[in-house]
Amino acid sequence: MEYQRYIDWIDDRIVEDSRRVVAVFLVATLIFTAGLGNISTNAGTSQFTTGLPAEEAFEQVNQEFSPAFSPDTGSTQLIQRGDNVLSKDGLLRMLRSQHRLEQKPDLRVQSTSSAASIVATKLDPTATSTEAQIRAVESATESEIDAAVRTAADENPRFTSLVSNDFNRGSASASATIGLATHEVPAGISSGSGQGGSSPLTGIQQRADYVVQSAAHGSITVFGSGIIADENARVLVDSLLLVVPAAVLFIIFFLIVAYRDLADLVLGMVTLLMAIIWTFGFMGLAGIPFSQMLIAVPPLLLAVGIDFGIHAINRYREERQAGASLEKAMRITTDQLIVAFFIVTGTTIIGFAANLTSALPPIRDFGAVAAIGITFTFLLFGIFLPAAKVEIDRLRERYPIPTFSTHPLGEEGGALARILEGGITVANRAPLVFLALMLLLSAGSGAYATDISTTFDQTDFLPPEENPDYLMQLPEPFKPGTYTVTEQINFLEDNFGSTQSGQTTVYLERPMRQDGALESIYRASEDPPDSFVREDGRAKATSIVTVIQDRAARDPEFRRLVERNDANDNGVPDDNLGTVYEYLLDSSSRDRTLQYLGDDYRNARIVYTVEADADNGDVTDDTQALANEFRYTAVATGSIVVFQAVSNLILESAITSLAVALAGTGIYLVLVYRLFEGRPSLGVANLVPIVVTVCLIAGTMRYLGIPFNAITATILAITIGLGVDYSVHVTHRFADEIHQKPLQQALEATVRGTGGALLGSMLTTTSGIGVLALAIFPALGQFGILTGISIVYAFLTSVFLLPSVLVVWDSVTNYDQPLRRLFDLGSPQQPVKPTEGDD
Known part of the structure; x- marks a missing residue:
């Protein structure tokens, strides 16, 4: 197809101009390094x-x-x-x-x-x-x-x-x-x-x-x-000191298992480091501050980068094992993987960039930085790493550089291959039944997840009251500091909870000189809602009315002015309000008056005291209901209302980003498989494991009692961004194999070759991202746990569910395979090579 000439051009640069390619990428790394010094931090709820x-x-x-x-x-x-x-x-x-x-x-x-x-x-x-x-x-x-x-x-x-x-x-x-x-x-x-x-x-x-x-x-x-x-700032730094070294240790360990070669290990680690430098250098140059949410970006980049690196090295080793020369093996590798990496990068960017739909600035920053970082990762692992690998192996041919292993993961006949082929066995015997059962499980998990709670609270950004003992045993500088904020907050709530209360505000816009303006404020406090504190059967409130009452209690002259203009003798003037206000503004009560009355007499502020244990949602609803009772424009506001608005936006962000990510990923996969393979329906098949993974992770969130909060609100879109990585590699490898082999052999080659690389990638990235559980504030730890679980789900669905999906896809789209064979469960299906042609 037309795109092939671009792939061939990239293949030529990687193989023929490898030294120049490496030099260009190293220069770019120096440029991005200059931006690292410009990174600022932003922590807490205000962001x-x-x-x-x-x-x-x-x-x-x-x-x-x-x-x-x-x-x-x-x-x-x-x-x-x-x-x-x-x-x-x-x-x-x-x-x-x-x-x-x-x-x-x-x-x-x-x-x-x-x-x-x-x-x-x-x-x-x-x-x-x-x-x-x-x-x-x-x-x-x-x-x-x-x-x-x-x-x-x-x-x-x-x-x-x-x-x-x-x-x-x-x-x-x-x-x-x-x-x-x-x-x-x-x-x-x-x-x-x-x-x-x-x-x-x-x-x-x-x-x-x-x-x-x-x-x-x-x-x-x-x-x-x-x-x-x-303390927010210190927790941010201390979390990085814990998470990054732990991630590096886990990653090195599993990369040693995956690569089993020192030179390849160093190359993979250097490329990962370059991806981090490029991303954070870009942040510094673009002026994007580093926040708690962005702690998750390095592990996510490591997740995708590790996957790309293992696939590139593993695929190259497969071809070398088959007897191909260095140059030919790398051409075959990049010819296939650049397309696969391009598909994965596109879908991952869509998953991360879906967070740009959020109304919350830190979530938008996270989506933008993660999408840019994934783009950099694609360039580095799709072009730089293969070019550097060519240079290293050429040096090996000229110099006695030690080579420890050149065998690919999951090679035919190994124990790992037999485990990975379990999905093929199910696909051969009962693909439709297995697919139906998984879809039912997914639907049930999705329905179960509808009751996930949503929170937004200062404590989401604070460390626990006591750090775990295993963290306190760490040597400096990894040992966490001493944190007191959570202890103090808990102490205040436990010891002053019944006496401490919150506040909510109504902003009233109306002509305050108009007769009855103050009476409307006074009447609004009658029969208050349950979340409001009561005094003598009325809402406890502070407003221009209370300023007048306080002044009248200690100023006889002002009291007489109020009484002359009080039509119903309730202590609230009804007439000549402009004169009342002018008296206050000419007295020692001026500053307090201006705290509750606009200087042009066209608006007012009423602050209501609410119960300390009242739910923020209830307070917001009650404040809004009270504001609606005023005849003129009245707006509910205040810290509680703002925090509840953020909580609502978190849920809206999670749902919107999920919908955008799913829709965008589905459309993108259909288009790219139409472009590269001439079979757009492969994109639909590719999407099935992703949907199953999203449903399972949502159900897991509810089961573990993890709410949507400012950090975990991104998890569903991220699950799509990362999960599609695994299913794309399997689907694209299958699409390549099915052109030359019957269905059974194509599935076996796919699962053995790609499945082994996926397993290595899963173990490495799960541990690398899972170390976020060590982060000192709970929300980020929850994010790390959920992301690690989602990667495991993505691996399992790609290796064990996707083969059944592909068998069903083949039977639906291949005219030589009638649908009735799906119900023939008595014996394994005979492989039949699919016919050529479009869907």
């Missing part, structure tokens, strides 16, 4: 929320309702633990920590607060500074402090939110408490909903931790978004 409509709305609301020209703020939690943190000694440790923080200009502390501060003001109402509060506690007796603690618990609701659930009013004791330090930080830090891989608070909180440790003698821990961001 997934950036650019989402819900996140943009949240940022817009925060920016619009921040006081003009005021700096942003960030907060640091001071987590104190002890036998009784409300004892005199415990209160003093917290207050002295607050005071030390306030005395450090570089920490930019605006204010501090704590349960200790509240108790101190009960002891001395004039103690408004932290220094005065320390004196008040120092001069008090233990009994006076206990009485002040009980008074604070009775009179100040905030006090109980700052002490642990085990607070005992009678003994005035608690095992933990939380303090808060507010910092002035560069603009923009407080407006987002996710945690990023870097934060202006990181340095502040690291310095604050040193100060607090000194003041509190180790009883208080500093915690906040900066600490989380720093």
